[in-house]
Amino acid sequence: MKDSVALRTRTPDTDVRKKGGAFLTEIRKHGLLYLLTLPGILLIFVFSYLPMGGIVIAFQNFNAIKGIAGSEFVGFKNFEFFIQSNEVLHVIFNTLFLNALFILFGTCASVAIAVMFSELGGKWFKRIVQSLVTLPNFLSWTVIAMFVTALLSSDTGMLNKWLISFGFEPISFFNEPAIWPIILVLIKIWQGAGFGAIVYLATITGINPDIYESASIDGASRWKKIRYITLPLLKPTVILMMLLAMGGIFYGDFGMIYAIVGRNVLLYPTTDVIDTYVFRALMELNDMGMAAAVGVFQSLVGFILVITVNQLARKFSPDSALF
Amino acid sequence: MIKESSSDRLLKVIIYIVLSLFAIYCVIPFVTVISSSLSSESSILRDGYSIVPREFTLAAYNLIFKDDTIYRAYGVTIFVTVVGTAIAMLVTCALAYPLSIRALKYKNGINFYVYFTMLFHGGLVANYLLISKYLGMRDSIWVLIIPALVSPWNMFLMRNFFKSVDESLAESAKIDGANDIYIFYKIVLPISLPALATVGLFYAMAFWNKWFEAMLYISDENKFPLQYLVMRIMNNADFANQLSAKISLPNYVVPTLSTRLATTVVTIGPIIFLYPFLQKYFVKGLMVGAVKG
Numbered sequence: 001m002k003d004s005v006a007l008r009t010r011t012p013d014t015d016v017r018k019k020g021g022a023f024l025t026e027i028r029k030h031g032l033l034y035l036l037t038l039p040g041i042l043l044i045f046v047f048s049y050l051p052m053g054g055i056v057i058a059f060q061n062f063n064a065i066k067g068i069a070g071s072e073f074v075g076f077k078n079f080e081f082f083i084q085s086n087e088v089l090h091v092i093f094n095t096l097f098l099n100a101l102f103i104l105f106g107t108c109a110s111v112a113i114a115v116m117f118s119e120l121g122g123k124w125f126k127r128i129v130q131s132l133v134t135l136p137n138f139l140s141w142t143v144i145a146m147f148v149t150a151l152l153s154s155d156t157g158m159l160n161k162w163l164i165s166f167g168f169e170p171i172s173f174f175n176e177p178a179i180w181p182i183i184l185v186l187i188k189i190w191q192g193a194g195f196g197a198i199v200y201l202a203t204i205t206g207i208n209p210d211i212y213e214s215a216s217i218d219g220a221s222r223w224k225k226i227r228y229i230t231l232p233l234l235k236p237t238v239i240l241m242m243l244l245a246m247g248g249i250f251y252g253d254f255g256m257i258y259a260i261v262g263r264n265v266l267l268y269p270t271t272d273v274i275d276t277y278v279f280r281a282l283m284e285l286n287d288m289g290m291a292a293a294v295g296v297f298q299s300l301v302g303f304i305l306v307i308t309v310n311q312l313a314r315k316f317s318p319d320s321a322l323f
Numbered sequence: 324m325i326k327e328s329s330s331d332r333l334l335k336v337i338i339y340i341v342l343s344l345f346a347i348y349c350v351i352p353f354v355t356v357i358s359s360s361l362s363s364e365s366s367i368l369r370d371g372y373s374i375v376p377r378e379f380t381l382a383a384y385n386l387i388f389k390d391d392t393i394y395r396a397y398g399v400t401i402f403v404t405v406v407g408t409a410i411a412m413l414v415t416c417a418l419a420y421p422l423s424i425r426a427l428k429y430k431n432g433i434n435f436y437v438y439f440t441m442l443f444h445g446g447l448v449a450n451y452l453l454i455s456k457y458l459g460m461r462d463s464i465w466v467l468i469i470p471a472l473v474s475p476w477n478m479f480l481m482r483n484f485f486k487s488v489d490e491s492l493a494e495s496a497k498i499d500g501a502n503d504i505y506i507f508y509k510i511v512l513p514i515s516l517p518a519l520a521t522v523g524l525f526y527a528m529a530f531w532n533k534w535f536e537a538m539l540y541i542s543d544e545n546k547f548p549l550q551y552l553v554m555r556i557m558n559n560a561d562f563a564n565q566l567s568a569k570i571s572l573p574n575y576v577v578p579t580l581s582t583r584l585a586t587t588v589v590t591i592g593p594i595i596f597l598y599p600f601l602q603k604y605f606v607k608g609l610m611v612g613a614v615k616g
Contacts, residue, residue: 026428032503033421037433040418040473046458047450047470048440054449064456113345116338125339131602132346135353138594140532142554146587147352149557150359150372156580158355161371190349222331255535262558278447283539288448295446303443 055299058292078293088277088294095273099249101181102188107242109193114200115230119222133194141259144191148260152183177270180261184271187260188253196241203237204230243313247306250298251275274298353595360384360584367580383578383585392544392552393589399464400531400549407468407530412523415478420507422478423485424493441475455540466540467533467548474529477522484518485511520604531594549590556583 027034053068058078060071082088113133120126136144151158154172163170173183207230215225252273261271274294281291355372363378370377387393418437422430445453450470460466493506501509512519534550541547547555 022428030421030424030427030503033424033427034429036417036504036507037421039414040478041433041436043414043469043473044437044440044475047453048445051445051449051453052443054445054452057448057452067456068452113342116342119335119338120342129342129346131599133349134602135595135598136349138528138532138598139591140534140550140553142534142550142557143587143591144352146553146557146583147356150356150584151352156367156371158372158374161373190352194345194349221328222334259534259554275447282448282451288452292446292448295448299444299446306442 055292055296057288058296060289062288062292064288074289078289079297081290082293082297090269091272091274091277094270095252095275096249098181098184098252098271098273099245101185102253103242103245103249105185106188106193106196107238107245109189110196111200111234111238113193113197114204115226115234117197117201118204118230119226130194134198135194136191137195139191141255144187144256145259145262148183148187174264175266177267180267180270184256184260187256191256199241200234200237203234207233240313243309247309248302250302250305254279356584357588360581360588362581364578364581372584383581384589386578386582387585387589393549393586395545396547396549396552399467399546403464403467403533403548404527404530407471408523408527410468411472411474411477411526411530412519414472415474415481415522415526416507416512416519418473419478419481420485420511421503423482423488425490437473437475437478451539461540462543462546463540464546467530467536470536471529471533474526477525480525481518481522484515488514517604520601524601524604528594553583553587553590556586 056068057071059073059075060068061074061077062068062071117126117130139147149157152160152173154160154170154174157173159173160170171179173179211229212225215229220228252275254273254275257271257273257276258279261267261276275298278291278294278298281287281294285291351374354374358374358376359367359372360383361376361379361381362373363380363382366377418433421427422434422437424430454466454470455461460469488511492510496506496510532550533548534554537546537548537551538554541551
C-alpha cells in the first residue's frame, strides 16, 4: 500500500531528471541486498529462461549434431500432425478431464477434512489423524506406484484377494482402462487431500470465534453452524485455490501417471496425458521437433489460462490475485 | 457453556467415524507394504499381499542389505538431500530476504522475474537439451541438485514469512550501524525458525524424492538415487535374481515380490521416522504462510 502512495506523490519531472542517478543511488544504498539476490537470479536465468529460448526447436527440423543454431527452419511443419492425428486431441482431452476430476474431488475432500478437523476438540485424536492423512504427501510417486501394485495387481493384489474371499470375481485392474480415472482420483485424494486441508484449516482457524458463540447462544446446531458460518466463510479460499489449480489444468501430473501407469499401453486410452506423450515422443521416438511442438502448445495455452484465471481472481477478490 | 443437543452429539460421532475411516484409508497401503515385505515369498504367491505378515521372515531385508546397491543409492540420496537442501536454503533465503524489504526499489521487477517462471515454461525438450547437451551434466550427481536449487513456490513462501517479520527490528539495528547481511543473519533468520524448518522440509522432501531427473540424465548405476532404484526394481524383476544368484539352497524361492516391497520400505523409512517431529512445524509454518500469502 505504501508503495503506491509513494508513486502517486512523486512528480513526473523529478523522475525523468534523476533516472540515471537513481539507479546508482539505489545500488549504493542497497548494494548488499542486490548482491544477495544474484545467485538466485542467475540460477533462474539458466534453468528457466534459457530453456524458453529452446522453443525455436518446435519450428526446426532439429538435428542434435548441428544444434539449435545450425538446424534448418521448417516453420509450422512440426505442428501439422496436430491436424493429422487425433492422438494429440485425445491426450489433451485426457489431461483436461483427469485434472478437472482431481481439482473437483480433491478440493471437496480437503474442505471436508478441514471442516471436520475444526469441529473436533480432542487433541490427541486430532493430532494422530492429521499426521496420518498428511503423511502420503511426502512419498515419491515411485513409492506410491509400488503401493498401488501391492493393492491392485491381479494375481497377488490385496484388493483382489479380498474380492475373492467375499465371493466376487477378481478384477484385472491393469487391463481395464475405463476404471482408471476413478482409481487415479482415489490415489490423488489419498496422496494430497489431507495435506491440502491445511490451507482450509488455516482459514477456518482465522474465523472470529465470536460469530460461532453468538450463533450458539441463538441455539444454532453444530450442523447449522457449519452450513451457515464455516462453509460460506471458506468460499473465497476455496474459489481462489480452485482458480489457482485451474491455471495448471493443461499440465498433466507426469510423476504420478508415469510412475503408476508407466508403459502399460492398455491403459493409455484413459491415462495418457500431454506430458507423458511428450516424454515418449522425446525418449522413445526421438522426435525432438514434434515433442517440442506439443510442449510449446502446452506452454502457450497454459500461459493464457493462468492469465485468464488471474484476471478472474482479481475480479472476484482483488486481494487474492497473484499479479 | 451450552449443553450439546443429541443431534450435535450424533454429528460429532459421525465426524469421528469418517475421519477415522479416512485415516485408515491413508494408512492401509503403508501397513500392507510393510507387512508383506516381512512375509515369506511363498505366502505372498499363494495368498497375496496382506495387512498382517504371514510366515514372518526377514529374508527380503537380508537379501537387499547383503548387496551394496542399496547402500550406494542411499549414499547418493543422502548426499543429494543434505547438500541440495543446504545450498537451496542459502540461495532461496538470500533471494527472498531482499524481496521482503519494502524500501528495495527494484523488488517488483525481480518478483516478476521469478514469478514469470511459474507461468511459462520452456518445456521438457528444451530443458533436456540444455542440461544434457549444452551444460554437459549427464551422469553427474549434480544434475539432481543444481537445477532444483530455487523453487519459486518455496521462495515466495519464505518471502512471505520474512515480510511478516517486524521491520522496526531491522531499522533500529540499521541505526546502530549494522549492515544488511548482518541484520539478515543475526536478527531475521533466528526469528524465522519455523519458516526455515517448513521450507527446509519441502526442499528436503523434493530432493529425497527425486527420480525423474535420474531417469532422464543418469545411466550410471552407481549414481542412481533410492527412488529411481525403486522404479527400476518395479519394472525389472531381475533385481532379486541378481541379488540371490550367489545363494544355492534347496527349495530356495527367490523373494522377488518381497524384495521390491522391502526396498520400498527402506526408501520411506527415514521419512516416517522424521515426520512426527517435523509435522508440527510445517502445519504451523504453512498456516502463517498461507494466511499472509
